[in-house]
Amino acid sequence: MSEKGAEALADERIVTLVLRGRTDLFRELVKRHQRRVHYMGMRFFRNDDDARDFAQEVFMKAYTALGSFRGESRFVTWLLRIGFNHAANRRRASHDTAGVEEDYPESRYPGPEALSLRAETAEAVSRALASLPGKYRICVDFFFFMGLSYGEISDITGFPVNTIKSHVFRAKGMLRDALRGSAAEEYHEM
Amino acid sequence: MKCDEAMRRLLEHDNAPGYPLPLRLHLRRCAHCRAEEARLRAALEELKAVALSPRDMDISDAVMAGIERLESYRRDVPMYNWIGGGLAILGGIVLISFSDSFAWLRGSFGGDFEVPLSIVLGIVITLYASAFIATHLDMAESWMAKRRG
CATH class of the missing domain: 1.10.1740.10 (RNA polymerase sigma factor, region 2, helix turn helix motif)
Known part of the structure; x- marks a missing residue:
């Protein structure tokens, strides 16, 4: 082959x-x-x-x-x-x-802002990452940016699944709140 | 299912395709939650799409060159040479007791030479084993990982 x-x-x-x-x-x-x-x-x-x-x-x-x-x-x-x-x-x-x-580094590379994300998405992710203790930032990062599952993140980092879940839950909640009332909301409700 | 419960389940959802049936049913009949779900999903997809490193980056040539160097190093001393060397050392240890030198040593020193001889043979075996392990560290790591289960 x-x-x-x-x-x-x-x-x-x-x-x-x-x-x-x-x-x-x-x-x-x-x-x-x-x-x-x-x-x-x-x-x-x-x-x-x-x-x-x-x-x-x-x-x-x-x-x-x-x-x-x-x-x-x-x-x-x-x-x-x-x-x-x-x-x-x-x-x-x-x-x-x-x-x-x-x-785990707080400042994202290349940075949500530089990734051509919608402003509200970039801001929400930045805030979510900044709000987490250093060692848990990687969980949100792996979940949001690499598309890994809770189990996979746990396999990689050794953190318990429930801990990962709760941090991702909180970050997703912040993302959802940021998207409310945004241009995106108007777009999706059209 | 109420909207609060639907949102909680939505936020808890893993990075996997498809929602649980109760959540799917709720989203089908609730326009508000459906819109929220669509916004969130779009944002998450957006993050995954833009986050990875540039598409044009390619380190495969560098990695394969490194592997080629590693493999050629291994090929320099093929496995049958290692086995041959090991057998020669073992054969030497067994056969030494039949040699004239051994008989002369025993005749001259009695049992006193056995301790230094054992030390010398032990050093030879240790050196051989160390050289083998040092050049096959990856195999040793795999073997230990398998033993650890």
Whole structure:
């Protein structure tokens, strides 16, 4: 099978083939998930060079640990867990902070405002993130921006599902309140 | 279901397609909640769509180059060389007791040479095992992860 043919395969099938020696197919996994891993790097390190280095390191770690992937979670969840742990270790090693768990960056990159979001959406997300304790910001971030489920976020971060749920609930409530009475409301009620 | 309860369930809803049946039924008959749901869903979709890194970024070449370096390093010392080396060390340990040198050592020193000989052999085995593990750390990690369950 060519690398082109791998586009139709599920992540887990590609992992099996890579473990059987089709190393070249790992490129497909990188192409599929690099934006998420890079985005995670941007959130932790706040600049593109570090985020790219981080993403490469995460994929190399994933490649060398591929034999330990047992398919109990989605490949992307497993990959992001490697990324989360790696980011925590890197930040600890650089004495940037006490670690990801203690202080997840408050300022978003590239920032909701810069993401061409509607103003009310951007403001609500910023406020929701700012209102959370540092270590829980990542839950809202993963839920809103990466589309991960409560269970997946719990798998990655190690936080209890109910804790994640309550923080996302609060953030969603703030988002809903912000959208009330906005131009969006008028649009949807038309 | 009342609107408050519907909103609570809506805000609790996970990132998964499809709502529970009672919520779907409520949304079907309540225009106000339907509008709120549509606004919220649109905002969440918007966040997911714009948040990821630029579409044109591509690190796949750099990652694959790193993997190629890793694989070529592994290929430098193929597994059968490691197995051959290990068997040679084991064979040496077993066969040394049949050698003339061993007989001479025993004749000259009695049982006194056995402790230093054991230390030397232990060092040789440790060095071999250390070199093997150091060059196969990824395999060792996978193996330990499997054992941890």
